[in-house]
Structures are given as C-alpha cells and as structure tokens.
Amino acid sequence: MRMNENFENHRAVLDTVRRFERMLAQQEPVFFDLEDFENIIDHYVTNAQFDKALQACEAALSQYPFSTELLIDRAQVMAMRGDYSEAERQINQVAELDPTNADVAVTRGIISTQRGEFEQAVAFFRAGLEQEPEREDIHFNLGLAYQSWQKFKSAAKHYKQSLRLNPDNETGVQELLHCLDVTGRLEEHEEFFKRFTDDDPYSPTAWYNLGQYFYRREMWTKAAEAFDYAVVIRPDFYDAHHWLADTFVCQEQYRKAIAEFELSFPPGEPTDEALCNIGECYEKLREWEPARKYYQRALEINPEMDEAWFGQGVLLQEQGRWFESIHFFRKAVELYGESGEYWSALGAAENHVGNVVSALEAYEKATEVAPDDVQGWVSWSAILYEQGHYSEAVDLLRHAVNLHPLEAHFHYMLCAYLLADGRLKEAYQTLELALSLNYEQHSLLFDYFPELRDQPALKRLIDQFRK
Incomplete structure (x- = not known):
C-alpha cells in the first residue's frame, strides 16, 4: 500500500476521514473519488486501525468494484488483520487480472511477513523492487x-533508502532509529539526518526528523532546537509541538512544555493525550488544582484513559489523601492491568490506610506483571517485615535475588531481613556480596532500618570494604 499522505495534504486527508466517518455514523450514502478512498484506507492502516481500513475498502469497492488498487488494498488489510487465507485468495485474483503488477509481489511479501516467513517475504519484496x-x-x-x-x-539500510525517497514517512524514521539504537550505530548517523536539513533547510519534516534523532540520543538541547525550527517553519505542525513539549519535560522545563502541549492539537480540538500530559506537567509543578482539571478534561474525552485515572490518584497521594487515591488507582489497574507502577501505587495506598491484605495482593500483582521493577519487590517484602513475618520476607527477597542477582538493592534488604530473623551468618555473607556489587548503596541499609546503625559488626564489615 503506497503512502499517499504526504506532509502537505495531511490536514486535507484528516478532513476526508472525518467526513467519511460522519457519513457512516449518520448512515448517509458514501461517495468519494478513488484517490480519497486510497487516502482514507492509508490513514487507517498507518494508525493500525485495520477494522476501519477494511470498512473503508468495502465502501470503496462498492463504488469502484473493478479497481485493482482497491482489491490490492483489501488483500493487504486482510493480511494485517491476520486473515491470511482471504488475503491470498484476493491477491491471487488480482494476479490473474494483472500478473505484471508489482503490488502482487508486495502484497505476497506483506502476507509472508505477517506469517513470520521472513526469508520468503524478502524474496517477494525484492521481486517487487526489480519491477519498480x-x-x-x-x-x-x-x-x-x-x-x-x-x-x-x-x-x-532499507529504511534509509525509504527515507531518501520519502522523508515524510514518520514511521520509517522511528523504525530506523530503533534499528540504529539496537545495533549501537546511532551516533554515526548524525550526518544522515543532517543531510536532509542541508538539502532543504525550509523543510519542517527534515527538522522534525533531526529532532527525533537527537531526542533518541537524549541530546535535549539540540532536539529542542530542531523541533523549534520545524514549528517556526510550519506553526501547525502538531506532532512537532508535541515532541518539543516532550523534550522540555525531559529537561524538567514544565511550563515551556505546557505551552507546547497546548499547541499540539488543532484549535478547539484537544486530544486526551495532550490534556493528560498538561495535567502531568502541573502535577510536577505541584499545582494540584490545574493538574486535576486537565486530567478530568482528558477523561471527559476518553473515560477509559488509564493514565488520567492514575494521574488523579497520584495527585491525591501527594496531598496525603490516601483513602481517596485508592479509587483512582483501582480504576487505572482495571483499565490497564499490565502496569507494575499502577499496582505498586495501589499497594502503597492500601497499605497506608491499613488494608494490609489488599496491599500484599497489589504488590504481588505488581511483581507478576513487572518482575524487573525493583520497587514492587522491596515494598511487598517490607510489609511482610513490618508485620513480623521475617522468614516470609526472606523467602520473597531470595526469589527477587534469583531473578536479579546483580541488584545490590535486594541484597542489602535481604541482609536486614536475615538479621531480623536471627540468621546472622547468612546476613553477613549477604552483606559482603552486596558491598562487592555496589558499596555506595550500603546507605540504603540504614535508610530503611536506622536501628542497624548501632550494630558494631555491621559497621566493621562496611569499614573493611571502604578500605
């Protein structure tokens, strides 16, 4: 499927999509020219809205039943939805009508990619390149x-060639940056992205892509400069405003971020994401009331936005309103139960109001969905310790240590629990290992358990490692 949405007609495409959706909602007859239908389908595919893309294909084919392009689009959409048999049937039908069409090979390549048959997919795509x-x-x-x-x-290599031919493919930029990051070659590609701004210094897309490059490298000042050029050239470049705001957040410049998030959507058409981001910025500034208002506005647009529910819970938590925060954290985990952060926050709130059993259940869930999150394990074991269940706390931390043997934090906590359980020899052995992994973190031992400062044996062992 060819990308018909270029930067210049992006707004026109969105207007067409809205008109199409309005006509469907009002059950009006749907009539568009072929190019408009192609743009509508491409828009949905780009945003991974494959059911809507198929709906657009069916509407288009009812108006243009003999369009080879639409038949190919439908085959590709079916493949992306996982209906490989129907996709193959459709593309075989096109191949009989137009055997030399390069899109036949491309579509077969997409089907193979979706099936995980990558070698075959590459062969199909290369056959398409031989033709075009x-x-x-x-x-x-x-x-x-x-x-x-x-x-x-x-x-x-192929993402780079794709961008040379079409620098407006934002997905291509993101995928290229990911591949360069994985292979440790980000730094050496600065000139590749700068070349686009050198060739066309008035291209907002070129500056936007360069900003993405610097953002991935965490070079915040340069990223902000690049995104700023993009929005100066094109003030209604909403994605660039969003990323400029994100860059300011990374620099903890929250007021600047708020101003840019306010510009990251068309006037009068705020998105739930932008409103939630603004709420979070006010939260970071500890301005609770505007933060609450923006989180609430986000929920008015999208009542199932878990981030906004969680954000309101954090606001209440920060104000010491623990009991009230529980409702919002519960709603957040109900909507998105795969977040260890959400479950840990719920656990902390439940524990604070004395709901120990509910807190333990929440922390258990936190470690289940996010076993790499240190805080879940620490908080869960700390409750067991506080309840006097020293042996259970030891067993839990041993499990965490087995999962993360190089995490010194766990070893220090385990040392304290072993001491509380009267297992001194094991405790000192554990402390030695913790000190060898990360000596500087030994202060954690006393932060969590101040009473241990008075244990001379511990102090001697720590002093030995200092020397």
Whole structure:
C-alpha cells in the first residue's frame, strides 16, 4: 500500500476521514473519488486501525468494484488483520487480472511477513523492487521484514533508502532509529539526518526528523532546537509541538512544555493525550488544582484513559489523601492491568490506610506483571517485615535475588531481613556480596532500618570494604 499522505495534504486527508466517518455514523450514502478512498484506507492502516481500513475498502469497492488498487488494498488489510487465507485468495485474483503488477509481489511479501516467513517475504519484496526500484514503500516493507527477522543492519539500510525517497514517512524514521539504537550505530548517523536539513533547510519534516534523532540520543538541547525550527517553519505542525513539549519535560522545563502541549492539537480540538500530559506537567509543578482539571478534561474525552485515572490518584497521594487515591488507582489497574507502577501505587495506598491484605495482593500483582521493577519487590517484602513475618520476607527477597542477582538493592534488604530473623551468618555473607556489587548503596541499609546503625559488626564489615 503506497503512502499517499504526504506532509502537505495531511490536514486535507484528516478532513476526508472525518467526513467519511460522519457519513457512516449518520448512515448517509458514501461517495468519494478513488484517490480519497486510497487516502482514507492509508490513514487507517498507518494508525493500525485495520477494522476501519477494511470498512473503508468495502465502501470503496462498492463504488469502484473493478479497481485493482482497491482489491490490492483489501488483500493487504486482510493480511494485517491476520486473515491470511482471504488475503491470498484476493491477491491471487488480482494476479490473474494483472500478473505484471508489482503490488502482487508486495502484497505476497506483506502476507509472508505477517506469517513470520521472513526469508520468503524478502524474496517477494525484492521481486517487487526489480519491477519498480524507486518505490519507497517497498524499501519500507523490506525494512519491516528484516527487522522482524532480527536482521537490524539490513533493516536500517532499507529504511534509509525509504527515507531518501520519502522523508515524510514518520514511521520509517522511528523504525530506523530503533534499528540504529539496537545495533549501537546511532551516533554515526548524525550526518544522515543532517543531510536532509542541508538539502532543504525550509523543510519542517527534515527538522522534525533531526529532532527525533537527537531526542533518541537524549541530546535535549539540540532536539529542542530542531523541533523549534520545524514549528517556526510550519506553526501547525502538531506532532512537532508535541515532541518539543516532550523534550522540555525531559529537561524538567514544565511550563515551556505546557505551552507546547497546548499547541499540539488543532484549535478547539484537544486530544486526551495532550490534556493528560498538561495535567502531568502541573502535577510536577505541584499545582494540584490545574493538574486535576486537565486530567478530568482528558477523561471527559476518553473515560477509559488509564493514565488520567492514575494521574488523579497520584495527585491525591501527594496531598496525603490516601483513602481517596485508592479509587483512582483501582480504576487505572482495571483499565490497564499490565502496569507494575499502577499496582505498586495501589499497594502503597492500601497499605497506608491499613488494608494490609489488599496491599500484599497489589504488590504481588505488581511483581507478576513487572518482575524487573525493583520497587514492587522491596515494598511487598517490607510489609511482610513490618508485620513480623521475617522468614516470609526472606523467602520473597531470595526469589527477587534469583531473578536479579546483580541488584545490590535486594541484597542489602535481604541482609536486614536475615538479621531480623536471627540468621546472622547468612546476613553477613549477604552483606559482603552486596558491598562487592555496589558499596555506595550500603546507605540504603540504614535508610530503611536506622536501628542497624548501632550494630558494631555491621559497621566493621562496611569499614573493611571502604578500605
């Protein structure tokens, strides 16, 4: 499927999509020219809205039943939805009508990619390139196939060629940056992205892509400069405003971030994401009331936005309103139960109001969905320790240590629990290991358990490692 949405007609495409959706909602007859239908379908595919893309294909084919382009689009959408048999049936039908069409090979490549048959997918895409070597979408699909095949250098090569042919492919930029990051080659590609701004210094997309590059490298000042050029050239470049705001957040410049998030959507058409981000910025500034208002506005647009529910819980937590925060944290985990952060926050709130059993359940869930999150394990074991269940706390931390043997934090906590359980020899052995892993973190032992400062044996062992 060719990317028909270029930067210049992006707004026109969105207007067409809205008109299409309005006509469907009002059950009006849907009539568009072929190019408009192609743009509508491409928009949905780009945003991974494959059910809507199929709906647009069906509406288009009812108006243009003999369009080869639409039949190909439908086959590709079916493949992306996982209906491979129907996709193959459809593309075989097109092949009989137009056997020399390069999109037949491309579509078969997409089907193979979706099936995980990457070698075959690459062969199909290369066959398509032999017919049309300057097709940026074929290079992009080759990049996807190689990336899925874990061949990141080959993927990067084709993403780069795709961007040379079409610098407006934002997805291509993101995938290229990911591949370069994975292979440790980000730094050496600065000139590749700068070349686009050198060739066309008035291209907002070129500056936007350069900003993405610097953002990935955490070079915040340069990223902000690049995004700023993009929005100066094109003030209604909403994605660039969003990323400029994100860059300011990374620099903890929250008021600047708020101003840019306010510009990251068309006037009068705020998005739930932008409103939630603004709420979070006010939260960081500890301005609770405007933060609450923005989180609430986000929920008015999207009542199932877990981030906004969680944000309101954090606001209440920060104000010491623990009991009230529980409702919001529970709603957040109900909507998105795969966040260890959400479950840990719920656990902390439940524990604070004395709901120990509920807190333990929440922390258990936190470690289940996010076993790499240190805080979940520490907080869960700390409750057991506080309840006097020293042996259970030891067993839990041993499990955490087995999962993260190089995490000194766990070893220090385990040392304290072993001491409380009267297992001195094991405690000192554990402390030695913790000190060898990270001596500086030994202060954690006394932060969590101040009473241990008075144990001379511990102090001697720590002093030995200092020397």
